[in-house]
Amino acid sequence: MAETTRAWRTVLDHLERELGEGRLGPGDRLPGERELAARLGVGRSSVREAVRVLDVMGVVRTATGSGPSAGAIIVARPGAGMSTMLRLQTAAQAFGVDDVVATRVALEVAVVGTLAAAYDDTHLAPARELLVAMGDDALAPEEFLALDARFHLALAEATGNQVMLAVMAGLRTAIEDYVRLGLARIDDWSATGARLHAEHTALLDAVASGRADAARTCVADHIHGYFAQIRP
């Protein structure tokens, strides 16, 4: 029952402990790969595997060269890591589109409920701007959907909840291809775009006026409606 710990696991555990106990924090630089290897008694390649994991997960950012901006720097970018992960899990068929959509609805419902209850109009400015931008009839479907994604993320960002923001960004990324392919199933885009815009407007109105229940219903119907339309 030896269960020998892998060398890269040693490094990852070490770095996680350093992070958790506050010896490393956002903006700090990790020790150099060579030094870390020597300190932990492992090879440099093992250190690199651990650092690569942190890199892809959006915990650190690596850069070559010298000076303050080089090396592995701790930078909280959870949205990127979450996107990569959920995209891979979806590609590996661990997640189904329906489950992703249902989870997204659950979070969006919570987001608009929170915003409506907080009744803090100042944070809604970015969402309003995106709403205006989406009112342009000349937008191509892909452009509209890109703005749509930013609109929903702007709502999440307005709550200030970094976890919800990251997860929602990841969920959106995971089904990006599915959504793009779904465009082909929409016969009359101009009607659809107009409907989506009207739903966005109603949603933001409900949020801004503090009607939480109405906002929750709006957003759930909005998302479910669209995915019902593009479902094969």
Next chain:
Amino acid sequence: MAETTRAWRTVLDHLERELGEGRLGPGDRLPGERELAARLGVGRSSVREAVRVLDVMGVVRTATGSGPSAGAIIVARPGAGMSTMLRLQTAAQAFGVDDVVATRVALEVAVVGTLAAAYDDTHLAPARELLVAMGDDALAPEEFLALDARFHLALAEATGNQVMLAVMAGLRTAIEDYVRLGLARIDDWSATGARLHAEHTALLDAVASGRADAARTCVADHIHGYFAQIRP
């Protein structure tokens, strides 16, 4: 502005494409590291970095030796990957405990709402068993919390939504240390345990009888109440 693609990124992109286009799926084995390196024209260490990422994310499982169970096998274990990721993000101070808890509430509310609406009692058996187990007054706090975690995950699992299950597992893991440390803030554990158990019972009753609104309120109060109690 060359933006040379990293060798490991080449490998990761390749594998993601193979997964997404169905050439690789759950249960399949990845090509050997040496072969993959030769095929993509990169070094073996670069292949290993990419595979390590998939490993930690719970997309593949690696094993030494020979035979059908050896090598890198695609195995959907999203909960493990999500746990690692959220734990690291929390350690790196990208996520705050309050945000994690709020997200967990949002998902749990959706879970119990779904279950109450579905009114499918058969899937609730695991949760019922855990509820009974938690009724034991002799349980140590740590044991109770372990069962509590499994109880909430059992509810998520009853919905069949793999995404919610994975994210909830990850959220729970991310604040595991916080919860454990929080035990010290509870003066009278026996009273707290009894209250939690009563809340669990009421929650499951509401779900089983189809009272969705009651279930939602129950679970939100349940979680918020506990974390308000252990908040410093």
Next chain:
DNA sequence: TGCTACGGTGTGGTCAGACCACACGACGAG
């Protein structure tokens, strides 16, 4: 005095090669 060009230096990025532990599976001995 000031500025410019240049090389030193240390960082991550990558590769090649070697060796190890391991587990399966074929094959030979009994």
Next chain:
DNA sequence: CTCGTCGTGTGGTCTGACCACACCGTAGCA
């Protein structure tokens, strides 16, 4: 027919080497 053994291919790890890059001190020049 059974059992032990050894070949073989897998991932795991280390070492050493080289590269590209970005900073920064410094020497040289104006």
